[in-house]
Amino acid sequence: MISAFRKALGTAALCGAALWATSEVRAETSYRLASFDQLDGWAQDDHEKALGAFLETCRDLKASDWQSLCALAQQQPPSAARSFFELFFRPVLIEDGKQALFTGYFEPELRGSRYRGGRYQYPVYKMPAEARRAGTWLTRRQILTSGVMEGRGLEIAWVDDPVELFFLQIQGSGRIRLPDGRVIRVGYGGANGHNYRSIGQELVRRGIYNAHQVSAQVIQNWVKRNPAAGRELLFHNPTYVFFREVTGVKSSKGPLGAMNRSITAMRSVAIDPSYTPLGAPVWVEKDGARHVRQLMIAQDTGSAIKGAQRADIFIGTGNQAGQEAGKLRDPGRMFVLLPIQRAYALLPEDL
Template identity: 55%
Template sequence: MMGGARLVGALALVAVVAAMAATVTGAAAGPRAQTLRFDQLKGWAKDDFAAALSTFLVTCPRLKDPDWHETCAAARLAGDDPRGFFESYFRPVLLGDPKQALFTGYYEPELTASATRTPRFAYPIYRRPPELRPGAVWYSRAEIETRHLLAGRGLEIAWLDNPVDAFFLQVQGSGRLHLTDGRILRVGFDGKNGHPYRSVGREMARRGLLPKHRVSAARIRSWVKDHPDRGMTMLRHNPSYVFFRVLRLAANRGPLGAMRKPVTAGRSIAVDPDYVPLGAPVWVEKTGRNPLRRLMIAQDTGSAIKGPQRADIFYGSGAKAGRIASHVRDGGRMVVLLPVARALAMENGG
């Protein structure tokens, strides 16, 4: 996921819907909200609703608000008619302007690593330092690395053989590490230093170091390899720094999202929880090279995911998923499915 920023409580959902309802009445500034019919969703009838229901069930028990609790209870009994479940218990709500829609992709890297430092494996990933408090601003990436603020403190989880791999592992927020001793270590987001995320690829394009429309992790990796000193300085353009913890997950499960449950390839998205409730179904109409029309579940967040028409699609684990995710930067439309009572309250301005 596009860089960490996890864990938003379900209680925030009440405030989200209240804010959206106020928008309808003009009582507060915010995104335009429009209730739609299901037959207005392009490709709706052709989706795999059983797959969407299965993903919804992973996180719906964490939604404790009464109307969400009711939908979750019904979802457990909807195995024979998943499409009927979504159409009976939800209404589609379009938030914001689809012209501003932006879909990107994220994935879970699979990397070779060592449990100890060696001449080859010299780039560590760290546990969260005990003095770092949630939400506090700590030292920047440049300060952490140039002043060696974490070195020698026993916070190292593993060592990678490439600084760009270590960097992008932080951007994605999770990974599978294939250790040289044969073990597989799953790591996930456990905090950040409080600085905003800045895109290194965008900055390299601005400086003319890479072609604007051909920026990718592979090209950044190659450039840093060819320009090691300038490369490290370039990576430090992003002051955000992410810390990890070791996860105990089955090999066939995805990494943990913001709701502390595994995300599902092709069915989970990261959203801005200021607009889209975590756990909500979201109809995605993504344009571009590989268009998607699919019901996904908002189960994650990301520091670069801002706005009512912004989503990061989880594409899975490994290099293939990474190649696909790195090329996604498309428009389209996303429509949130809200419980009927909430959608009607917004429609009536209550």
């Protein structure tokens, strides 16, 4: 998100109770305690940056042990960040029998205008009231060709590229840079209720590309080279995401995650809250072309992020971040750092 329409899940529970929310999850899941010296690269990380990301959201955690740890975190000098995590948390490897998978997501930045004209012909819509009431509403094709949205003042802005707008919908949030240099931030405002269908998989099905060749950039270039067929390709996905304008977030901050707080590039990760509590620190060991060994914070969710060892790393804002995020699909492993008593409570009773 990357993750397919990642904001579709909305905000999940903010406390650690989500970790063992159902007996079904508990029955299929194994928990193994680790020591910090078993975490590859732990001593070399910049723990101060991780502590800063943790402080963005820890005040929203409701459980008393998390609140106590958040209060302690606010008192730590930067030099004590590593010892703070080592003193009050224990790493837990949570597994559900599935292979670990790390992907990436980013915050797009599009070119746009408050008004239609010239190159700016593609509307970024707010959600109409009847779509919100309906649950499942019109398809993407119907929304964009029937005229149902026109003349109602639902446009937040107009952008210059329909494919970039399509991928903005997949990411669920982004920035629109106006001609005068000002920036509008938009966040997920709702969807039409249809199931997501991958246009990348459709290109593979048609024999245009092999699976390993498909990326956001490849799709974008193909649609631009084939405007009529490209428009039809985008209609293959019936899902349509609406937006809301986001105010009160500094331009220097990242977009809002599932906890309605700004997320941090390379320090925030989207997880499955059925296994990992939102707000918890997670130690990421991502392999692949670019190895990552960093402490991150679980501050987001995504509709494609399912499983104990499934995570989506927030790469950052803009085209370069988008290119990097689009290539990221790597194995590894992830440890959740839990308050000490919670960590030990997960272990089998016979240990």
